[in-house]
Structure formats: structure tokens, C-alpha cells
Amino acid sequence: MVVYVDLIFLVNMLIDAVLLMATTKVRRLQFRWWRLLCSAAIGGAYVVLLFFPPLSFMFTFAVKFILSLIMILTAYGYGGLQHFWRNVGAFYVINFVAAGAIIGVHYFWMSSGEVINGILFTQSGGVEHRLQIGLLFIIVVLFLSIWLFRHVQQASKRKEEMASYMAKVDVHIDQFESSCTGLIDTGNQLYDPLTKTPVMVMELSQWGEKIPESWKKRIERSEVDQIVSAIGTDEFEWQDRLRLVPYRGVNRSTQFMLAIKPDRVVITHNDKQFEALKVLIGLDGGKLSADNAYQAIIHPNLLHNE
Numbered sequence: 001m002v003v004y005v006d007l008i009f010l011v012n013m014l015i016d017a018v019l020l021m022a023t024t025k026v027r028r029l030q031f032r033w034w035r036l037l038c039s040a041a042i043g044g045a046y047v048v049l050l051f052f053p054p055l056s057f058m059f060t061f062a063v064k065f066i067l068s069l070i071m072i073l074t075a076y077g078y079g080g081l082q083h084f085w086r087n088v089g090a091f092y093v094i095n096f097v098a099a100g101a102i103i104g105v106h107y108f109w110m111s112s113g114e115v116i117n118g119i120l121f122t123q124s125g126g127v128e129h130r131l132q133i134g135l136l137f138i139i140v141v142l143f144l145s146i147w148l149f150r151h152v153q154q155a156s157k158r159k160e161e162m163a164s165y166m167a168k169v170d171v172h173i174d175q176f177e178s179s180c181t182g183l184i185d186t187g188n189q190l191y192d193p194l195t196k197t198p199v200m201v202m203e204l205s206q207w208g209e210k211i212p213e214s215w216k217k218r219i220e221r222s223e224v225d226q227i228v229s230a231i232g233t234d235e236f237e238w239q240d241r242l243r244l245v246p247y248r249g250v251n252r253s254t255q256f257m258l259a260i261k262p263d264r265v266v267i268t269h270n271d272k273q274f275e276a277l278k279v280l281i282g283l284d285g286g287k288l289s290a291d292n293a294y295q296a297i298i299h300p301n302l303l304h305n306e
Helices: 005-027 033-051 053-058 061-076 081-109 135-163 204-210 213-220 224-229
Strands: 114-116 119-121 127-129 166-173 176-184 199-203 242-248 254-260 264-269 272-276 280-284 296-298
Touching (some): 005 033, 005 061, 005 081, 005 135, 033 053, 061 081, 166 199, 176 199, 199 204, 199 254, 204 213, 204 280, 213 224, 224 254
Parallel strands (some): 176 296, 199 280
Antiparallel strands (some): 114 119, 119 127, 166 176, 199 296, 242 254, 264 272
16 A cells, blocks of 8 residues: 555645634634644644654644644744633634534435444445444533633634724834834723823833833832932933823722833824824833733823824
8 A cells, every 4th residue: 555645744734724724713813824834734744653653652642732732832822821722722622623524524425334233334345433422421522612612702702892992002202113002991091190191001022122121120020119219320211201100009009100201102093093292101011911912001082182
């Protein structure tokens, strides 16, 4: 028997690519073609290992599960624990749905045969073993699959609803420009108490090397007061633009946020542009979104004047 390993690899790579694209559509993910193809190639290469008996130890549940995690990481990256496991869940659900559809269609079009002692003899002369599955196993897997699929679909629906509150943010200071995705938070009522200037919060990661490393660590530890005391000693080109904005934290205690006064902020939402001149950018040392869907929280008053 002649086996064309290259064709087996290409066919399985194509199947994995289709499954990954379906996962992309369900989760509404952004992707790069080369990463998706690399992930599909990993899945195709795994099937080729079937023809190497010394590597039979790799065909276990643990190895297969780890391989699927590697494929998801290759295709979409990590993006946070919650984001990652949702991608894994969607990928498995789509695989199970596809496998079930294939088996169902095959069974529907299968010609009549004779069942003897649990072995199905087809009219073409082939022999197939009947798959024996217990009723309890079917019920458990059925409910688990429904729950998992519904959970993934609800997460996708929430992400779609949140997309209507997303906007593109462009910050301009002198020759510096920073662009990111922002979430319009109608509950954000943060103002500078002295000038009544609305404050938009933005992740530190969007500022690159403009913020000194020593400042970044202090902002992450909520030690903004130490930054203010060090103004004039550390090199920072926008020291005259710095502001200290008080706000109430989760424990209802008063805390301070370091903010920068930009030249202007341009917000693009639903094909409309809003330019804000009176605005402060508050610096946040953490992640505003667990799945990195947005990197800024937009004050609603910034969208009043077009």
C-alpha cells in the first residue's frame, strides 16, 4: 500500500485551517493569516506522526489536549486567561459539531447492511465496528456540550454588544501620537476638580518609552505622590503638562491619578469624529480589559461636540 504523506499533511492542514477560521468567525477575533496557517500546519504535522510507530506515545489524551492549546496560542496569542480559554472552548465546540455533522451525514447516506455480533458488514464488503456508547455518557456529554456552546455564544454576543461602545482614540502631544481602542463609559464622571476638565483613562503601555521606567513602577504600585515629589529631578519632557487628579478607589478611599494634558484627542465612533481640546489623560498601570479589547476608557462628555 502506497501512502502519500504530503497529501495527508495538506488535507489535514486544510481541515484545521477551516476549523480555525470558523473559530475566528464565532469569536469575532482579529487574526493574521500567517499565524493561522502555522497553527494549521502544526495540526497537520501531528497526523503525519501516525506513520512513525516509535512516536505512538504521543497519541494520548494529554498530548492531544496540549497540542490544541499550542494551536490556539499560535493562531490567536494569549490575550489573558479568560480570553484564551474562551478561544479553546469555541475551538473544541466547533470541532465536535463538525465531527458530529460528518458522522451524521455519513450515517444518513450509508447503504443498508447486516449487523452481526456488533459488526456492520456493508454492501461494498467493508467491515466497521459499531461504536457502543452508554446512555449516561450520552446524556452527560450532551448537556455539557449544550452548556459549553451556549456559554461561548453568550460571550460572543456580549462582545458584539460591547463593540457598539468601542471607538478609536488618537492622542496628540507635540509630535507624539498614540492610537488605541477606547470604551465609551457612560458611568465615567471623573473630572479634574479645579478646572472641571473631563478625564479619560489610558493604559501606560500605550505611551511606549515616553514615560520613565521608574514612574511606571510607581504608577503600578499606586505611589503617584512619590512621582510628584520627584518632578524636576527625573527627565521628562512634558513636566509642565502633568496633573494630579483625585478619585475614589474601590475601598472608597481617596486616591490620586497622574494625568497628562494633551494638545488634542480625536475620537472616531460610528464614522463620526469628535475632537476634544479640553481633556486630561489619566495613566493606568494595569490592564483595563481582561481580553485586551480596549486600552482606554472614554469620558462620555468628549463625544458631545462634533
